[in-house]
Amino acid sequence: MILLGAVATAAYRIAGHRISRPLLAGLALSVALVLVAPRRVWRWARLGVTAVHESGHALVALVVGRKVTAIHLRPDSSGVTLHYGRGGKLRRLLTAIAGYPAPGVLALGGAALLAYRHPRLWLVVLLALGVVNVVLWVRNAFGLLVMALWIGGLGWLFFRGTAGIDAGVGGVAVWFLALGGLRASFEVPRAPATSDAADAGKVLHLPSGVVKAGFVVAAAGATVGAARLLSITLH
Numbered sequence: 001m002i003l004l005g006a007v008a009t010a011a012y013r014i015a016g017h018r019i020s021r022p023l024l025a026g027l028a029l030s031v032a033l034v035l036v037a038p039r040r041v042w043r044w045a046r047l048g049v050t051a052v053h054e055s056g057h058a059l060v061a062l063v064v065g066r067k068v069t070a071i072h073l074r075p076d077s078s079g080v081t082l083h084y085g086r087g088g089k090l091r092r093l094l095t096a097i098a099g100y101p102a103p104g105v106l107a108l109g110g111a112a113l114l115a116y117r118h119p120r121l122w123l124v125v126l127l128a129l130g131v132v133n134v135v136l137w138v139r140n141a142f143g144l145l146v147m148a149l150w151i152g153g154l155g156w157l158f159f160r161g162t163a164g165i166d167a168g169v170g171g172v173a174v175w176f177l178a179l180g181g182l183r184a185s186f187e188v189p190r191a192p193a194t195s196d197a198a199d200a201g202k203v204l205h206l207p208s209g210v211v212k213a214g215f216v217v218a219a220a221g222a223t224v225g226a227a228r229l230l231s232i233t234l235h
Contacts, residue, residue: 011024012024012163012164012167012168013162013163013164014162014164014165014168019164021167021230021231022230022231024164024167024168024171025171025175025230025231027168027171028168028170028171028172028174028175028230029171029175031172031175032172032175032176032179032180033175033179035172035176035180036176036179036180036183042180042183043077044077045176045180046077046180046183046184047073047077047146048150048176048177048180049103049176049177049180049181049184050073050077050078050079050184051071051073051079051133051143051146051147051150052102052103052106052129052177052181053079053099053100053102053103053181053184054071054073054079054080054081054099054137055071055102055129055132055133055137056098056099056100056101056102056103056105057081057083057095057098057099057102058071058081058083058136058137059098059102060094060095060098061081061083061085061095061098063094064086064090064091064094064095065085065086065091066083066084066085066086066091066095067083067084067085068081068082068083068136068137069082069083069084069139070082070137070138070139070140071133071137071138071139071143072138072139072140072143073138073140073142073143073146073147074140074142074143075142079143081099081137083095089203092199092203093200093203093204096196096199096200096203097196097200097211097214097215099196100181100184100185100188100196100215100218100219101181101215101218101219101222102181103177103178103180103181103184103219103222104177104178104181104182104218104219104221104222104223104226105222106125106129106177107173107174107175107177107178107181107222107223107226108178108222108225108226108229109122109125110122110125110126110170110173110174110177110226111174111178111225111226111229111230112229113125113170114167114170114171114174114229114230115229115230115231117167119163119166119167119169119170120158120161120163120166122166122170122173122174123154123157123158123161123166123169123170124158126150126154126173127151127154127155127158130147130150130151130154131151133147134147134148134151157169171230174226174230175226175230178219178222178223178226178227179223181219181222181223182216182219182220182222182223184219185212185215185216185218185219186216188208188212188215195208195212196211196215197209197211197212197215198211
């Protein structure tokens, strides 16, 4: 309990000002909302969520024994993961449902690292994800450009950022992934043949709308969990 209390009252110093962890999380939330809420900004910012989404598909595909050949990220903020290998309903289901929860799961991990004052490790995790995507999966020119910006920005922070800046940017990343994953879940395409919800629905013999609702609930749960970890009290 003493350790938890110390963590809860810890603060960071940014530009000479001491900023409490809850206040820093609130400021990070404000920045993330600017990236997620306006439609024009979201159109481009969503590429970050899409990259994590497709990485979720790729990682689970590998875990269930399939081979991933490529991830393509597109200027319209959509993406696709190409994989092949052994079939089976369970493998198909796990691969299909892995994408939309991925940003929220990653946000929860990041929030836990920030809660215990490991902002630099959180940035390293994000940086490593970008490097893995470039080395193993992303294979189209636009996708490589997105990953180059991802790696370049995080790399600069790793070498030049302070603990406070790292925590601030890390908080923005957590909120962005959590809220962006939630918005993306609401935006699951309705066309029955072109969405992860439809693919999972075929395996489960459920309407795609039911699966979409599951994605939304999972994303909302991740957002609430991340908020609690960042010491934001929701009333």
